[in-house]
Amino acid sequence: MSNNEILNYLKNAKIDTTVLKKICKYFTEDYTAIQTAQKLNLSRQTINNYYKIIRSLLLSKQDEIFYLLKNNHLSNNSFLIKYVKNGPYINYFIEYQKKAFIFENSENIFPNLQEFINENIHLQLQNSKKTNSAKVSFDKKENKYTLLYLTKSDESIQDFIQNRLKKFRGLNKNNLFLHLKESQFRYNHSQDVLYETLLSLLHLKKSNMTYTSTLKQAPSLVL
Secondary structure, three states: OOHHHHHHHHHHHOOOHHHHHHHHHHHHOOOOHHHHHHHHOOOHHHHHHHHHHHHHHHHHHHHHHHHHHHHHOOEOOEEEEEEOOOOOOOOEEEEEOOEEEEOOOOOOOOOOHHHHHHHHOHHHHHHOOOOOEEEEEEEOOOOEEEEEEEEOOOOHHHHHHHHHHHOOOOOOHHHHHHHHHHHHHHHHOOHHHHHHHHHHHOOOOOOOOOOOOOOOOOOOOOO
């Protein structure tokens, strides 16, 4: 679903602005859907629907961050490519300017990077017990990556994600990608930034809100 379709869905669901803000607040504080449902005296299915909406909108916001990286071209700057040996469905993170990102093979954002990893880094990191990361530079003019050296960096990002996912018992694999991206955002930003981001994405800062004053059970949402 597109962002506009999601926002139209919220209007049709007739959710009260105050309640939606509370859902965002509990989400920000990393409450599970069950915990939030109990706090607000709503069904778990209702909260799950809104949590899916929030995660989907957050995913689009994180795409902006990747395009910011693209626009900066990482040119003349070094960055870390970190290999994750036991991460859930994750092979690499990119660490840049004290932020960590799950690497996706996107040629539009990181042209030829997957090929560079496969040819120059993967086997070395996979077989090494002393290193887990590669320091890499990118030359914009040459459109070329260069391996500077292998190193050992902390495992805070993967530990953070894995510890978060443990509390979601019976996590649906179809929703795993959204949870991973959510964890990434939480790792890179404070709770205050997350909350303000959600209010902005849901248009809760505007004075011309059209949501009505009663909360109804939200219809099931397929994303």
